[in-house]
Amino acid sequence: MADAAPVLVSLNHKGGTGKTHVAYLVASVAHARGQRCLLVDLDQQANLTSSFLPGHTSPTGVERLFDPSQEPSAEGLVHATPYDGIDLIPATPLLAPLDLSDQSAWQAHDLHLSLRGVFGELRSRYDYVVLDCPPRLSLTSYAALCAGSHLLVPLEAADWGARGTQAVVATQRLVTRRHNPELQLLGYVVSRFKRTRSYQQEYLAALRGAFGRDAFWTVIPDLAEFEKAVTDRRLVSTSYPDSDAAHTANTFLAELDSRVERLARQRQNRRPEVVPERRAAAV
Numbered sequence: 001m002a003d004a005a006p007v008l009v010s011l012n013h014k015g016g017t018g019k020t021h022v023a024y025l026v027a028s029v030a031h032a033r034g035q036r037c038l039l040v041d042l043d044q045q046a047n048l049t050s051s052f053l054p055g056h057t058s059p060t061g062v063e064r065l066f067d068p069s070q071e072p073s074a075e076g077l078v079h080a081t082p083y084d085g086i087d088l089i090p091a092t093p094l095l096a097p098l099d100l101s102d103q104s105a106w107q108a109h110d111l112h113l114s115l116r117g118v119f120g121e122l123r124s125r126y127d128y129v130v131l132d133c134p135p136r137l138s139l140t141s142y143a144a145l146c147a148g149s150h151l152l153v154p155l156e157a158a159d160w161g162a163r164g165t166q167a168v169v170a171t172q173r174l175v176t177r178r179h180n181p182e183l184q185l186l187g188y189v190v191s192r193f194k195r196t197r198s199y200q201q202e203y204l205a206a207l208r209g210a211f212g213r214d215a216f217w218t219v220i221p222d223l224a225e226f227e228k229a230v231t232d233r234r235l236v237s238t239s240y241p242d243s244d245a246a247h248t249a250n251t252f253l254a255e256l257d258s259r260v261e262r263l264a265r266q267r268q269n270r271r272p273e274v275v276p277e278r279r280a281a282a283v
């Protein structure tokens with residue numbers, strides 16, 4: 001188990017880019033490896049909650065963490081899922097009023113800092129924490145950036161130049177400067193890639209040219225196997241271990257791990273050198 005799990009924020013400005021799917025892939029491979037993963041559903045659509053806790057009816061969920069009258073405690077909101085090692089803090093319909101886009105409505109009360117420090121204790125018990133965001137830079141997404149360690153931007157190859165994607169990364173930089181110096185961009189993940197369409201290859205090349213090393217080299221293809229696994233509520237890595245989908249998921253998480261390590265090393269190297277204390281002169 002890691003000392004402190006990375007807190008991955010899966011965010012883009014657009015729906016259907018694979019944000020929730022990326023969270024599902026991390027959980028799927030972690031489960032197959034015998035690791036532990038905490039999923040946090042911050043989207044009022046609750047897709048992650050319905051995949052991992054079907055029929056969930058608990059009256060409380062992640063919205064409790066935004067209530068200024070409560071001492072935030074994530075621990076009491078964690079539910080075990082049917083998959084070993086995978087836990088989830090669910091989204092409930094009560095999250096909807098918090099999906100605010102008007103910054104002035106929440107900044108006055110510092111609601112965007114609601115998740116800061118909340119996962120501190122939990123991080124030591126998991127290998128990964130994944131915050132699945134709505135397709136907007138709303139309060140819940142902003143709060144996720146203020147609490148996370150790494151931003152992951154799932155996107156379709158054709159969308160590499162989209163303004164929404166640029167806005168997400170600009171917001172990440174702002175949050176890193178103002179609220180959360182731990183937050184770093186982990187990378188752009190091309191998702192739902194249609195391998196057989198030649199124009200998609202052109203988009204991919206343009207994206208790599210624009211984003212360079214910030215683009216994951218693992219590309220997540222659009223596969224019927226992924227769709228079927230999600231519909232059947234199965235985890236690709238254990239239910240179909242020899243499939244293309246499982247292979248992609250494993251490669252993706254291996255790359256994610258090495259990116260997290262590389263960023264940690266870079267950060268370590270940037271720290272000012274510790275100058276050893278001078279030995280007291282012998283008398």
Ligand SMILES: Nc1ncnc2c1ncn2[C@@H]1O[C@H](COP(=O)(O)OP(=O)(O)O)[C@@H](O)[C@H]1O
Pocket residue numbers: 014015016017018019020021022047135191192193220221222223224226227230
């Ligand atoms: N690589 C993929 N191959 C096939 N289907 C996918 C893939 N990624 C996502 N999907 C499906 O596409 C839909 C939208 O993906 P999702 O991750 O929910 O998007 P988002 O969270 O960004 O709105 C879901 O039904 C999901 O199961």
Ligand SMILES: [Mg+2]
Pocket residue numbers: 019020021043047132133
């Ligand atoms: Mg989603």
